[in-house]
Amino acid sequence: MKLAVIEGDGIGREVIPVAVKVLDAFGLEFEKVPLELGYTQWERTGTAISSDDLEIIKGCDAVLFGAVTTVPDPNCKSVLLTIRKELDLYANVRPVKPLPCIIGVTGRNDFDFIIVRENTEGLYSGIEEIGSDISWTKRVVTRRSSERIAEYACKLAKKRKNKLTIVHKSNVLKSDKLFLDVCRQTASANSVEYEDMLVDSMAYNLMMHPERYDIVVTTNLFGDILSDMCAALVGSLGLVPSANIGDKYAFFEPVHGSAPDIAGKGIANPLAAILSVKMLLEWMGEPRSQVIDEAITHVLQKKIITPDLGGTASTIEVGNAVAEYV
Amino acid sequence: MKLAVIEGDGIGREVIPVAVKVLDAFGLEFEKVPLELGYTQWERTGTAISSDDLEIIKGCDAVLFGAVTTVPDPNCKSVLLTIRKELDLYANVRPVKPLPCIIGVTGRNDFDFIIVRENTEGLYSGIEEIGSDISWTKRVVTRRSSERIAEYACKLAKKRKNKLTIVHKSNVLKSDKLFLDVCRQTASANSVEYEDMLVDSMAYNLMMHPERYDIVVTTNLFGDILSDMCAALVGSLGLVPSANIGDKYAFFEPVHGSAPDIAGKGIANPLAAILSVKMLLEWMGEPRSQVIDEAITHVLQKKIITPDLGGTASTIEVGNAVAEYV
Numbered sequence: 001m002k003l004a005v006i007e008g009d010g011i012g013r014e015v016i017p018v019a020v021k022v023l024d025a026f027g028l029e030f031e032k033v034p035l036e037l038g039y040t041q042w043e044r045t046g047t048a049i050s051s052d053d054l055e056i057i058k059g060c061d062a063v064l065f066g067a068v069t070t071v072p073d074p075n076c077k078s079v080l081l082t083i084r085k086e087l088d089l090y091a092n093v094r095p096v097k098p099l100p101c102i103i104g105v106t107g108r109n110d111f112d113f114i115i116v117r118e119n120t121e122g123l124y125s126g127i128e129e130i131g132s133d134i135s136w137t138k139r140v141v142t143r144r145s146s147e148r149i150a151e152y153a154c155k156l157a158k159k160r161k162n163k164l165t166i167v168h169k170s171n172v173l174k175s176d177k178l179f180l181d182v183c184r185q186t187a188s189a190n191s192v193e194y195e196d197m198l199v200d201s202m203a204y205n206l207m208m209h210p211e212r213y214d215i216v217v218t219t220n221l222f223g224d225i226l227s228d229m230c231a232a233l234v235g236s237l238g239l240v241p242s243a244n245i246g247d248k249y250a251f252f253e254p255v256h257g258s259a260p261d262i263a264g265k266g267i268a269n270p271l272a273a274i275l276s277v278k279m280l281l282e283w284m285g286e287p288r289s290q291v292i293d294e295a296i297t298h299v300l301q302k303k304i305i306t307p308d309l310g311g312t313a314s315t316i317e318v319g320n321a322v323a324e325y326v
Numbered sequence: 327m328k329l330a331v332i333e334g335d336g337i338g339r340e341v342i343p344v345a346v347k348v349l350d351a352f353g354l355e356f357e358k359v360p361l362e363l364g365y366t367q368w369e370r371t372g373t374a375i376s377s378d379d380l381e382i383i384k385g386c387d388a389v390l391f392g393a394v395t396t397v398p399d400p401n402c403k404s405v406l407l408t409i410r411k412e413l414d415l416y417a418n419v420r421p422v423k424p425l426p427c428i429i430g431v432t433g434r435n436d437f438d439f440i441i442v443r444e445n446t447e448g449l450y451s452g453i454e455e456i457g458s459d460i461s462w463t464k465r466v467v468t469r470r471s472s473e474r475i476a477e478y479a480c481k482l483a484k485k486r487k488n489k490l491t492i493v494h495k496s497n498v499l500k501s502d503k504l505f506l507d508v509c510r511q512t513a514s515a516n517s518v519e520y521e522d523m524l525v526d527s528m529a530y531n532l533m534m535h536p537e538r539y540d541i542v543v544t545t546n547l548f549g550d551i552l553s554d555m556c557a558a559l560v561g562s563l564g565l566v567p568s569a570n571i572g573d574k575y576a577f578f579e580p581v582h583g584s585a586p587d588i589a590g591k592g593i594a595n596p597l598a599a600i601l602s603v604k605m606l607l608e609w610m611g612e613p614r615s616q617v618i619d620e621a622i623t624h625v626l627q628k629k630i631i632t633p634d635l636g637g638t639a640s641t642i643e644v645g646n647a648v649a650e651y652v
C-alpha cells in the first residue's frame with residue numbers, strides 16, 4: 001500500500017503530520033510518499049502541481065491531503081480539481097455526524113447522514129469563457145456520471161437505512177431532470193427507498209430536520225455548499241472529513257481549507273484530518289478503524305480540544321492524545 | 327396605483343387573501359387586478375401564464391404574489407421566471423431578521439441582514455440543452471447585470487451599516503471573477519466597505535456567525551439556496567418575505583412555495599405574505615409600513631400563531647388579528 005501524503009499550505013502543514021502520527025499508531029504497512037504541492041510550491045516553481053507530481057500520485061494507491069491555498073494566477077491549475085479529475089475520483093463522500101460532547105449550532109445530535117457529491121462534472125466542467133462584458137460556465141450533467149454516483153449512493157444506502165434523498169433544481173435547470181431521472185431509476189433498480197428535494201428546500205430542511213436523512217446524493221456544487229453548511233450542524237468545519245473515491249484510487253481530506261488566518265499558530269483542529277484517516281482505514285477494510293472514534297470520544301471527554309471548540313490544547317496535543325489512545 | 331394580485335396555487339390561495347386584508351386596513355387607494363395563474367390555470371387552459379396575462383400585469387405598477395405549483399410539462403413556461411424576466415425584476419431582496427418571541431434553529435436573535443440576489447441571469451439563463459446522455463445549462467454572468475445588482479446592494483448598504491459581503495465561487499467558476507470584480511469596483515466607487523466570501527464558506531458562516539453580515543450580494547442560484555437556508559435562522563419558511571425589484575415594476579412574494587402538503591387546511595402561516603405587503607408599502611414610500619411590525623409583534627406576543635410555530639390559530643385568525651391591529 002502506497003500512500004501519497006500532501007500537506008499543502010496553511011493549516012494543512014499542521015494537521016496532516018498529526019493525522020499521519022495517528023495512522024502510524026495502527027502499525028500498518030504503508031509506503032508513504034510525501035509531496036510538496038500548492039501555493040508555496042507555486043511561488044517557488046510557478047506551478048502548483050506538475051505532471052511529474054501527477055505521475056507520482058498515480059503510482060500510489062491513495063492520497064492523504066491537507067489543504068491548499070488558491071493561487072492568484074487564473075491560468076494555474078487547481079491542485080484539488082486536477083487530482084480529482086486525473087484520478088477520476090467521482091464520488092465525494094462527506095459524513096455528517098455529531099461527535100460526543102460537541103454541540104453544533106442547532107443544539108441537536110440526533111442526525112447521522114452522508115452527503116454523496118458527484119465529483120467530476122456539473123459546474124466543475126471547466127468549460128467556460130471569460131470576457132470583460134460576459135462570462136459563462138457550462139453546467140454539464142451526463143447519464144454516465146449520474147449513473148455511477150447514483151450506484152455509489154445506493155450501495156452506501158443499502159449498508160445503512162436504505163433511504164436516498166436526491167437533491168436537484170430541476171424546476172429551473174431542465175438539465176437536472178437527467179440527474180433526477182437517473183437517480184430515481186437507479187434507486188428503483190436497487191430497491192432503495194427514495195425521495196427528491198429541491199436544493200433550496202434541502203438547505204432549509206437540513207437545518208430544520210437533519211434527523212430525516214440517511215444518504216443524500218447531489219450534483220457537484222450543490223454538494224459543496226450543503227456539506228460546508230452541514231459542518232455547522234456538527235459544530236465546526238474543523239470536525240468534518242471527506243473521501244474522494246474512484247474505482248482505482250481514493251483521496252482523503254478534511255472539508256476545511258488552508259485557513260491562512262490561523263495558520264502557523266499551532267491551534268488548528270486536527271480532528272477533521274484524523275477522521276479523514278479513519279475514512280482511509282475504512283476504505284482499506286481495516287476493522288480497527290473504529291478505534292479512532294473511541295480515541296476521539298476520549299479526547300473530547302477529557303476536553304483536550306483546540307480553541308475553535310472552546311479549548312486551549314494545541315494541534316499537536318490533540319494529535320498526541322488521539323495517537324496515544326490508539 | 328394598480329396592483330396585480332396573484333394568489334396562484336396551494337397555500338398561495340390562503341395567505342394572499344389574508345395579506346390583502348391587511349393591506350386594505352391601511353385605507354390606501356389601490357386598484358386591485360386579480361389574476362388566475364399557475365397549476366390550476368394550466369390544468370384548465372394548458373398554459374400557466376398567457377401573453378394576455380403578461381399584458382395585464384404590465385399594465386399594473388406592482389404585483390402581490392402567493393406561490394405557484396410547478397407544472398409537470400417541461401415546455402410550459404414557469405410563471406415566476408416569466409414574470410421576473412418580462413418585468414426585468416433584477417433585484418431579489420430577502421431580509422433575514424428575527425421576529426419577536428420566535429426562536430430559530432440556532433436560538434439566536436442578534437442578526438439582521440438582507441440577501442440581495444441577482445435575479446435575471448446566472449443559472450437561470452434558460453440557455454440549455456437537454457439530451458438523453460448529456461444535458462447542460464449555461465451559467466451566464468454579464469457586466470451590466472452585475473453592475474446594476476451591485477449598485478442596488480450598495481444603495482441599500484448606505485442606508486444601513488454600509489457593509490457589503492460579495493458571495494461567489496470564483497475559485498472554481500472563473501466566470502464568477504467578473505461578478506466579483508464588478509461588485510468590488512462598485513463598492514469602492516460608492517465608498518461601501520466590502521469583503522468577499524466563497525459560497526460554501528458563506529453557507530457555513532451564515533449559520534455560525536449570522537450577526538456579522540449586513541448586505542449580502544450574490545448571483546441568482548446562490549441567493550436562492552442561501553435565502554431558504556436562512557429561513558431556518560428566523561425559524562420558519564412561513565416568516566420570510568421577498569421583493570423582486572426592477573426600475574419600472576416591483577413584485578412581492580413570500581419565500582415559501584405552494585406547500586401542497588398543508589394546502590386546503592387553513593393552517594398556512596400568513597406572516598411571510600403579510601411581511602411581503604410591508605415590503606410593498608416600503609417600496610411605495612408609505613411611512614406607516616412599520617405598523618405591520620408592531621401588529622406582528624402583537625400577535626406573536628399574544629401567541630396567535632399557526633401550527634408551524636407551535637400554535638393552533640388558523641391562517642385567517644392570524645390575518646384578522648394583524649389587520650385589526652393595523
Ligand SMILES: CC(C)[C@H](C(=O)O)[C@@H](O)C(=O)O
Pocket residue numbers: 078080081224255497498526
Ligand atoms: C477548494 C475548492 C476547489 C473545493 C471545491 O469547491 O470542491 C472545496 O471547497 C471542497 O469542497 O473540497
Ligand SMILES: CC(C)[C@H](C(=O)O)[C@@H](O)C(=O)O
Pocket residue numbers: 171172200404406407550581
Ligand atoms: C420556484 C422557483 C423557480 C424559485 C427560484 O428558484 O427562484 C423559488 O425557489 C424562489 O426562490 O423564488
